[in-house]
Amino acid sequence: MKARVYVTLKPSVFDPQGRVVADALLTLGYEDVQDVRQGKFFEVELAATDAAAAKARVTEMADKLLANPVIESYRVEVLA
């Protein structure tokens, strides 16, 4: 069973990486780019077979390790 955890900086937190990428895109001529925010995601492969249980478990992992609650928020998605 596979789950994905998407981690993003909270909206109020400054994202220097996103800004630099946006600047680069503008320089490359993509003038319609208004903003870029960068995030990361984790694809977790689990032995579990129950989707609900997997989701609970991965949410716990996100809370504990994958996301930094001080500046980041996250979203968990369970795949097939």
Added chain:
Amino acid sequence: MKARVYVTLKPSVFDPQGRVVADALLTLGYEDVQDVRQGKFFEVELAATDAAAAKARVTEMADKLLANPVIESYRVEVLA
């Protein structure tokens, strides 16, 4: 209009970050974790209004800048 570009290391490329995260999860007692891969994503805010055009444009950005084809593959998703 918003688009997301998801970038992952190709399966053949070793992902040190994913491995370290997997090890850490195991150490924390999540023994059902079999594998973790880490990826990143970009949320691009565009002035465009046409979804198809936006997708083409963002795909170009991904090709040119956001992903390195030697090691990475990507997927573009256009949101509302």
Added chain:
Amino acid sequence: MKFSVVVFPGSNSDYDAFYAASTVIGEDAALVWHKDTDLQGADAVILPGGFAHGDYLRTGAIARFSPIMSAVQAFADRGGPVLGICNGFQILLESGMLPGAMVRNDRIKFVSRLVPVRVEATDTPFTAACAERQVLHMPVAHGEGNYYADPDTLAGLEANRQVVFRYSDAAGGISPASNVNGSLNNIAGICNRQRNVVGLMPHPERATEAQLGSADGRVILASAVKALASLSR
């Protein structure tokens, strides 16, 4: 001879390379701004270490679009010697002037220490003055120096003897234990097929004075001087 050192926004070893080439080695050197299009009469070009554009997207990914890079490419196409050090190496990879890519160090963390590196090829302009299999002690300081190339590319690199430096032990032995970052085949540096473009992760420019821990890196710059002299002869 004249070394031109390109300054990208975020380069941080640009002045180190300039200082080594000029004050230490005693050659002409110039700092060239990345928005310029002229290499100021360079005999050799150095793309220095640092964090161009913060390395925020991928190392070297944005720098390759700098205006000066067309001039660097043209210079290399004419056979001019180009040396990419650390971030400069990463820029050469991103720009396709060298094959392969960098991923995070296998143990994730930034590594900063003096390491032995074995010279694998002496027929490049930056190793011409080295002895066969010479071991050089030079500092590494990077978070993403884990060299990757797909199996075909890697086989091609080896077959064409394009691997110029490998992480080794002090006696020149190559083993997983001497691999500082997980690079395939212990690769610390490579060259292109024409052999005039060389990239390496260790910092020769920071190892040109014994007082600072090692003067082994001088031979890299001295090689360029030697190579140029033999060319003009």
Added chain:
Amino acid sequence: MAVIDAAVLERHGIKPDEYERILELMGREPNLLELGLFSVMWSEHCSYKSSRVHLKTLPTTGPRVVQGPGENAGAVDIGGGLCAVFKIESHNHPSFIEPYQGAATGVGGIIRDIFTMGARPIALLNALRFGSLETQQARRIFEGVVAGVGGYGNSIGIPTVGGEIVFDEMYAGNPLVNVLCLGISRIDGIVKGAAKGAGNPVFYVGAKTGRDGIHGATMASAEFDEKSAEKRPAVQVGDPFMEKLLMEACIEVMKTGAVLGIQDMGAAGLSCATSEMGSRGGVGMTIDVMHVPQRETGMTPYEIMLSESQERMLLVVEKGREHEVEAVFEKWDLHAVQVGEVIEGSRLKIHERGVLVADVPNRALTDEAPVYRRPMQEPAWQQGVQRLTLDDLGAPPSAQSAFDRLLTVPTIASKRWAYGQYDHSVGTNTIAQPGMSAAVVRVKGTTTGLAVSVDGNGRFCYLDPHRGAMLAVAEAARNVACAGGEPIGGTNNLNFGNPERPEIMWQLGEAVRGIGEACRALGIPITGGNVSLYNETEGRAIFPTPVLGVVGLLEDASKTTTRTFKQPGASVVLLGDNLGELGGSEYLATLHGLVAGQPPALDLSREAAIQKLIVSLIREGSVESAHDCSEGGLAVTLAECAFNSGGIGVTADIAGVRLKPDTTSDVASGSDVASGSDVASGFSRTFSVNATLFGESASRIVVSASGERLDGVLAAAKAAGVTATVIGQTGGDRIRLSVNGTAVVDSAVAAAEQAWSTSIASRMAGRAPR
């Protein structure tokens, strides 16, 4: 109309009597924005209201002082028209909340203080304190802080060349992250943070202003409690790339001469930069927040003025030369924008789209901030913890097992796990790298070098803040001297608990008194520093921890040395007296679980003598290695001389200290330990051996010297009035120590070095970064 009631005042951390003073200074009720300005500027962090009366007592002058406290950083003359510009700064609270970003932005902040002066930063050091590495929380914070320190410094390209790390449960809920930055400037190139000349434009450059860190300064001035979690959005994210551009651009722009004054926006952001520059220059300033580049929409003037977004600078430019300044910033893809101008008078006037929204006398925010002479009271427990008797200790471990154990205690073990993540070679100036005690950097274009060290011992200061602080000064200066540097200036970071508690205030007062005394005796002017108070969690304060940063001058940078033995067959000499003082030692803490006794005695004239001696011995090239004795005592010092030497061992025999009541009077532990009445003589013999090997007496240095140079060393020591004892020889591949001829420690160098160098890494294994 703003309603300023008790709740609003409380939220702003303003006490009722402070509000009375604000009313008086304003001559009317402030509006909310004005109250916000007072709140941040009068916070402990910005106003030094509790510490100021004490800081005033520090020696700040000397023939070399170019800039004392009061500017963004201090500066001392190093000859050749150059000066060393340096300062230390803390980021303790943010690093607890978000270790990576807290530490990273701490590094960013102190770097700005240095290049703001017109200096090019060339070195970073840090002093860190964490809880026990046995806990997951401490490992997480340690990992994040180290990554953050490296992440910022490595990227911007300023080498991190040294520092110190101590682990103790007392810092579990309140880690310390103190960072020192050193830069070089021409003396005539120093630029100050003062506004000048009515009509001159005021420019803003750097990152856009966001809502981050609002009230960061007030946060740094309040204790932690469960509610701290709510303050979390105050965390700022560092952008070292932006700072690198700012640094290069600012250094370049200052060379034009068109910049009359410059200040970074650190704590209290625009509020601080505008009011301080105005007040320093004796002028007023007007700005319109509409011109301030903003990252978020809908920001209020209050938010804009109080934001602590990182990587921003404020400049006063000579009118008519704006284009020169703008051109430099454009080159670096930075956009300098005019936000206001210098005006006659002395008021800070803030507008929003032309409408005046705040109008405050700028001195009211700065110089007129309250100054407290807070009550001080020696803690009731103070005398108790200074008592130490043998009875307290139980059975002593053998010297060998104590030795083995001490080498792997994280506070003593090699810190390579941490500094291996710091780029220390960038800049090509680093002569002595991290791990070699004092750092040494050369000054390009001259023959000179600078040695720098940061030191502090919270345990000693807990037991006796006055003596502990003196010991910190002495140790930092001694470390610098052991690299051949003549101490020429100091900076200090005062990390203490809640100053509203008389016991804490007493610790602070005593510590500052100690720093002053020691600096005067050793001829070290204090050119700046920082004060971090309210370092407590749930009412539990950290050890009082003054951290001293000392800069030393090497006229010839090639005449330096390190701690490591250089060749076999050299004589090993102990300079100074081995008094066997165990009070506050690592030995007591680690092997007996006890923090007690009196810290080692310090005779400042002896300290001065030994420092002068070692500097001249190194300059003459008489000694091959020099290492100061500190945590772990003489035995650990000898081991450290063998480590990283390529396996050169040592054989030494040391005269045992006598644990008798009649030993010299100030040797507190020595005499008290013996007072245990019914202790078996075997016990006391072992204690005597352990005190000999692991006591932490001050003013001691281990040197090695070969051949005929030995006689020169002994003669010079004699002339200087410093005890010098040949205790052994280098060579072999073992560390063999005996006391009064009896072998007590015998370890292979390789095995001991392995244990010492991998201890922290193995404790950290299995923990992943975020």
